[in-house]
Amino acid sequence: MAGKFSDRAVEGFFALLRAGLGTVPLSRGQSSLSYRGPERAESISPLTEAEWQEVLSLAAQQSVSGIVYAGVSALPEEFPVPDSVTLSLMAEAGRIRRRSALVSGVLEKVLKQFEGLSPVVMKGPAVAAFYPSPELRESGDIDLNFPDGVTAPSAPDGSSHLRIDGIDIDIHSDYFDLGLKPKVAVPSPEATLIMLSAHILKHAFSSGTGLRQICDIALAYKELDFDEGILRALWKDCGLTRWNNLLSSFIRRYLGIEAPLEKEDATTGRLLEIVLEGGNFGHFAADRREALASDAGARKADTLRRILRKAPFGLRYAPGKYLWYLTTLSKGNLRGPSLPSSS
């Protein structure tokens, strides 16, 4: 079921992830892959040293080592954890916290630089605020969008990409991925949720998606004060109801968070396969790393191959958006511009 990882390691990993997200406390016992309801403390069975190493690999591949660190800190004192695991997670937590502090500092500079233009911070630091310990969310780039009527400022070379103190800042002309134009104010809780959901879907269509992005939207559902009726209407208008039913069912089952849905989708295993296959942005899929190290042409060809391979998934859960994405990228490849970045 879990491919290269043992079932026990995957079960333990998800139990630690749920604990790290603050979903449910842990107690010693028989762990399970999925969350079985809010009425009981979750159990986790002791892992062997080898299984712990698998948990660490999973956490790194999914870019959630900081959350697993928080999960391990929530384990009962008597629960056995090898010293090597404790030390490794502390080192990871140190690295993640340092990076988070750096990104926060750069964001402060950038917001000052664009003061008056009211930039909207997308993803990254904006969603970190939803976490029980924001500094333990692994930080990537900074993504900004400017409200209607404001032209995105460009870097001196004319691009919409900046790099400050080693941190990449991407300025997006569109707030929503996949060409979505929902009738909703930006920023707003509903816009944030549509933006995060479409972003995950875009990556699920192509190189793959990881748990960090899914944790982001799960915690956004938990923390944001949104109107479920408006959100569902937006899903419908965007042709994303089936996708969001799957995503929310996945969040409920594996992360233990009450995400909104119209109808439970029992096929969450399909999304789990995609998540476990590739990890964060699909960078850990078997042959993706080779492609990422190659030239732009090879990367584009690899991405296009992956999108075609995802046809059964795309056509089942969001056919309109899948075909739009495939067509748009195919046209773009013929004309030559780069494929969307992994941000």
Added chain:
Amino acid sequence: MRLRGDCMVNSLRGKHLLTLGDGRSFEVNESFAFLWKVAAEAGEFTSETLAEALVSNYEISPEEASSEAAGTIKLWQENSLTEQ
């Protein structure tokens, strides 16, 4: 004085790890980790800041606390973990 901003101590299940700005890590003891936390929370600190925290949190005489605090600060300074 202040702790260097790029160094930090992370704790987990009774173990403590000092991570330096260059990514190197060292396991440290509980007393080190406790005093680091006190200094980090204080921002600006002196030997007295640390000694007072030791007296308040551990069964330790003011003299022992002063000695422990001074020794720890010396260790930090020798390893360039503080800045003025």
